[in-house]
Amino acid sequence: MTLTIPAQSRTPVGEPVLELRDATMRVAGRTLWSGVRLDLGAAEFTAVLGPNGVGKSTLLKAVLGLQPLASGEIRILGAPPGQSGPRVGYLPQRRSFDANLRIRGTDIVGLGLDGDRWGVPFPRPARFSAKRRAARARIAEVIELVGATAYADRPIGQCSGGEQQRLLIAQALVRRPELLLLDEPLDSLDLPNQAAVAALIGRICREEGLSVVMVAHDVNPILAYLDRVVYLAEGGAATGTPQQVITSETLTRLYGTPVEVLRTSDGRLVVVGTPEPPARHTDRHDASAAPEGTGHAAG
Numbered sequence: 001m002t003l004t005i006p007a008q009s010r011t012p013v014g015e016p017v018l019e020l021r022d023a024t025m026r027v028a029g030r031t032l033w034s035g036v037r038l039d040l041g042a043a044e045f046t047a048v049l050g051p052n053g054v055g056k057s058t059l060l061k062a063v064l065g066l067q068p069l070a071s072g073e074i075r076i077l078g079a080p081p082g083q084s085g086p087r088v089g090y091l092p093q094r095r096s097f098d099a100n101l102r103i104r105g106t107d108i109v110g111l112g113l114d115g116d117r118w119g120v121p122f123p124r125p126a127r128f129s130a131k132r133r134a135a136r137a138r139i140a141e142v143i144e145l146v147g148a149t150a151y152a153d154r155p156i157g158q159c160s161g162g163e164q165q166r167l168l169i170a171q172a173l174v175r176r177p178e179l180l181l182l183d184e185p186l187d188s189l190d191l192p193n194q195a196a197v198a199a200l201i202g203r204i205c206r207e208e209g210l211s212v213v214m215v216a217h218d219v220n221p222i223l224a225y226l227d228r229v230v231y232l233a234e235g236g237a238a239t240g241t242p243q244q245v246i247t248s249e250t251l252t253r254l255y256g257t258p259v260e261v262l263r264t265s266d267g268r269l270v271v272v273g274t275p276e277p278p279a280r281h282t283d284r285h286d287a288s289a290a291p292e293g294t295g296h297a298a299g
């Protein structure tokens with residue numbers, strides 16, 4: 001059995017972790033998005049937003065090297081996609097666990113180190129090797145980091161949705177990635193759990209120096225922690241700070257149809273007029289600066 005636990009290494013501040021240069025994605029003859037530009041530095045948090053089917057998950061797959069670009073370029077930690085190994089962590093769209101599943105949360109986290117053993121009992125040698133002890137220590141450490149120690153020994157099927165999601169985040173973190181890709185990790189959580197998991201990811205990003213790209217349907221729970229958003233729509237894309245991108249002007253240009261960003265009496269903003277309202281958020285900023293770029297493409 002091989003267990004690789006890289007030494008703690010973090011990308012120096014100022015060096016790009018993820019770069020997208022005029023990236024265009026086509027699937028089945030259709031342009032999903034185009035003109036996507038992004039510079040993600042160490043300890044920065046970016047959300048990928050947009051309506052259902054616009055290609056948010058596909059953008060993560062392109063970053064992982066699973067889906068080639070039609071044009072443009074992606075660089076991760078200075079290398080093409082697919083070459084960064086455990087330096088990139090990935091949490092796919094939510095899996096649901098059967099309520100009767102007996103595997104413990106701790107073992108779910110351990111699968112991040114040793115994923116090919118899913119469902120197979122671990123053979124336990126009489127004396128643990130140094131590697132095994134290091135693995136156990138790292139699993140305990142990351143479980144503590146996500147605040148899951150109290151229930152990590154429970155069968156995963158008996159953990160709540162929020163508890164399961166914390167354990168899955170721990171699994172994605174266990175190999176100390178420098179870039180973490182999360183596909184809708186807040187989906188199917190109730191509002192308090194959305195807020196708690198969003199705060200957890202924001203804290204890990206800042207305190208652990210981890211760069212995060214998160215696909216999200218609703219920007220509200222994560223807005224306070226975001227440095228940037230990539231907003232995908234109608235074959236194009238807009239990238240910038242949330243206050244630059246989530247405006248009536250930018251979204252109207254992006255969709256090519258009138259879109260309004262409204263403020264509710266409790267200070268939240270609601271995006272209306274899109275084919276499907278993808279984002280509601282609290283505006284904490286002055287939405288005045290222009291975004292880095294917007295693009296439209298024949299889809």
Ligand SMILES: Nc1ncnc2c1ncn2[C@@H]1O[C@H](COP(=O)(O)OP(=O)(O)OP(=O)(O)O)[C@@H](O)[C@H]1O
Nearest residue numbers: 027028032050051052053054055056057058059215
């Ligand atoms: N390899 C592929 N071949 C053909 N079509 C594909 C391929 N990959 C993705 N698609 C299509 O591209 C579109 C975008 O899919 P994707 O899952 O990226 O969207 P999404 O924005 O993440 O959607 P959701 O919010 O519903 O999860 C979908 O219509 C999907 O069926």
